[in-house]
Amino acid sequence: MAVAGSAPAYSIAATTAALVAAAGLASPAALLWCGLPMLGIAWAFAYLGRADVHAGAAYSWVGRALHPILGFLSGWAVVVSATIFMVAGALPAGAATVSLFSPESTSNVPLVTGVGAIWFLIMAACVLVGVRITARAQWIMSTVEVAILAIFAVVAIVHAATGSHAGPSFSWSWLGFGHFQGTGAFVAAALIAAFYYWGWDVSSNLGEETKNGHKSSGVGGIVGVIIVFLLFEVFTVAILEVLPAKTIQANSGNVLGVLGDEIWPGIGGKLLILAVMLSTIATLETTLIQVTRTLFAMGRDHTIPKAFGRSHKTWRTPAFATVVVTGVSLILFIGSNFLGSIGTILSDAISSIGLQIAFYYALAGIAVVVAYRNVIFKSVKNFIFIGLWPAIGALFMAWIFGVSIPSLPTIVIVIGLGALALGIVPIIVFWRKGSRYFSRRPLELPDELTGSIPVVEGD
Numbered sequence: 001m002a003v004a005g006s007a008p009a010y011s012i013a014a015t016t017a018a019l020v021a022a023a024g025l026a027s028p029a030a031l032l033w034c035g036l037p038m039l040g041i042a043w044a045f046a047y048l049g050r051a052d053v054h055a056g057a058a059y060s061w062v063g064r065a066l067h068p069i070l071g072f073l074s075g076w077a078v079v080v081s082a083t084i085f086m087v088a089g090a091l092p093a094g095a096a097t098v099s100l101f102s103p104e105s106t107s108n109v110p111l112v113t114g115v116g117a118i119w120f121l122i123m124a125a126c127v128l129v130g131v132r133i134t135a136r137a138q139w140i141m142s143t144v145e146v147a148i149l150a151i152f153a154v155v156a157i158v159h160a161a162t163g164s165h166a167g168p169s170f171s172w173s174w175l176g177f178g179h180f181q182g183t184g185a186f187v188a189a190a191l192i193a194a195f196y197y198w199g200w201d202v203s204s205n206l207g208e209e210t211k212n213g214h215k216s217s218g219v220g221g222i223v224g225v226i227i228v229f230l231l232f233e234v235f236t237v238a239i240l241e242v243l244p245a246k247t248i249q250a251n252s253g254n255v256l257g258v259l260g261d262e263i264w265p266g267i268g269g270k271l272l273i274l275a276v277m278l279s280t281i282a283t284l285e286t287t288l289i290q291v292t293r294t295l296f297a298m299g300r301d302h303t304i305p306k307a308f309g310r311s312h313k314t315w316r317t318p319a320f321a322t323v324v325v326t327g328v329s330l331i332l333f334i335g336s337n338f339l340g341s342i343g344t345i346l347s348d349a350i351s352s353i354g355l356q357i358a359f360y361y362a363l364a365g366i367a368v369v370v371a372y373r374n375v376i377f378k379s380v381k382n383f384i385f386i387g388l389w390p391a392i393g394a395l396f397m398a399w400i401f402g403v404s405i406p407s408l409p410t411i412v413i414v415i416g417l418g419a420l421a422l423g424i425v426p427i428i429v430f431w432r433k434g435s436r437y438f439s440r441r442p443l444e445l446p447d448e449l450t451g452s453i454p455v456v457e458g459d
Helices: 002-006 008-051 058-065 068-101 109-129 131-161 183-197 213-242 245-250 255-263 268-300 319-338 340-371 380-407 410-421 424-432 447-451
Strands: none
Touching (some): 002 213, 008 058, 008 068, 008 183, 008 213, 008 380, 058 068, 068 109, 068 268, 068 410, 109 319, 131 268, 183 213, 183 380, 213 255, 340 410
16 A cells, blocks of 8 residues: 555656756655655654554644644645645546557547546545455555566666666766755755655555554555655666656656667557556555545544544445545546646646645654654664654655745645645634544553563553
8 A cells, every 4th residue: 555655657657757857867866865754754654653543644643742733734734635636646547548558549638537537436436345445456556566667677777787778877976965956956856756755654544444553554654665765766767877858858747658668669668658557546546545534534533524534334434535535536637637727726736745745744753753752762773763763854854845935836835835724724613613633632652562662650
């Protein structure tokens, strides 16, 4: 689920051109220096999940460790960013499917939109009828996707090693800071890199539905970040080596397909387009899971209408939340592809997702340090994995959030921060209604951690 949430093939295909435009040969460095703090956030999610297995994940953890308002806004950031992404993700799913069978029809907007909508509805149905079906579908799609990517990663490395490439040869300096054109370029690239990784935390939202979820969900997130980091780095280096910069920019939505045709003429492009299609469909499903579980947790706490917190008697899924999110996303998706003004707004909105990601990841990193503050210095392990690494991750996310704002287009700031600000409305309404969520309940250290975290009696 964590790998599918980050959608490696989709992220590489859809975002590499933007990353290369911002960072050039420093693109691998941006992924590395954003990936290390991101892993710190994954450790934060793992330890917070061991203290509180909750469908809302950061929504609950930040609320209990820091403040209920910050917790609600963390959950709200997940809801708005996921909704925006689902609108953007359905179109590539349709385009990839059409290009597999009829490449000349990819410019047919009604056809691509219709196919994308069908895939979206199929994934929504899987999410609606139960997590077991969802998990099986993810195993199939993600296994095929990662297998294709792993094969091509090896082929790409061999291809580049033989000197058969139009770009520069790999240098270890690509992983340093020397190729960044100033701090602004690094911040812009880091914000894009954050979007690459985003989605792995869906495993935490499934904690209540996972066997041994208080441990398995967190471990899944950590392993997911490591896997996608390796895939991102290998393919970014391969793209920089094999393809000229002009080709990368000219094929911003199909970089993987072009790479496949270059290193394995004929079948290569088709296979990587298949990987992109599966990746996009899979991440639509995990994003639906993440937003519906967060809304379910909010409804259960009555911080939004209670109907969102009800589960289906047979399927045991948040049916009302799933139907509402599916309907809203479908309307926005279809509208964005037929109404130019909405399409323009939504294309700018995608850039705002990075702001929302940095916001709630930073709060989660701070939350674990505050929640476990009494035991951080009791061992080296605690200090590194509960204190130092998550704190670095939180500071990094907070830094790129704050520093990037002045350089972003006004519309991106308005949508990114404005969507977060809308969360203040339900806060005011349901605080006045007396929701118990707003009565802060501090996180308690779990008894099961007493073996790895020495806890003094009475803590």
